[in-house]
Amino acid sequence: EDLLQKSKAETTSYYNDLPIGLAVLDVNLRYIHINNRLAVINGIPAADHIGKTIQxxxxxxxxxxxxxxxxxxxxxEPVTDIExxxxxxxxxxxxxxxxxxxxPLKDNDGQVIGFSVIVQENTDS
Structure with missing residues (x-):
């Protein structure tokens, strides 16, 4: 159990500290998870996103x-290279x-149950 807790903590830390924005959304576009980088991009604390829609x-x-x-x-199918x-x-x-x-995030039957979103800023300086 201690090993599982440590592994979960490491995974959470890794997810939150990546230099790219990550989020998991349900099919209604509600945030299930969001990492710190995307929260910074959005200008809203990560915890405030959970359960709220993109709208x-x-x-x-x-x-x-x-x-x-x-x-x-x-x-x-995924949609990539979106600017x-x-x-x-x-x-x-x-x-x-x-x-x-x-x-797309799919269940065991192949039905889309949510979305994994990756965002990276590429604004020219």
Whole structure:
């Protein structure tokens, strides 16, 4: 049990400390998990995201997220190399550019039950 706890703590630390943004969303686009990097990008503490929708947390990105989710639910395939632009709560008025990938999370029957999202800022300095 101690080994399991240690392993879980290490995994959580690794997930939270990666230099890219990561999130797990359910099919209704509610945050199930989010790492520290994506929370910083969004300008909202990680804990405040949990259970909330993309619309509630980053409304400027909600329309594109809904389209991506619909495509993945229809095809069951990931959508990668997505470039999007916008502002963040941390730096309003400053345009940022990000690269993202959305990946389906499937149950044992192959049904999409959520999404794994990877986001990396690639704004030119």
């Amino acid at each position: 509630e947390m980053v409304p400027a990105q909600a329309e594109q997220a809904q389209k991506l989710a619909a495509d993945i639910l229809k095809t069951g 999007f632009q916008g502002e963040t709560a941390v730096q309003p008025g400053v345009q940022k550019t990000w690269q993202a990938g959305w990946y």
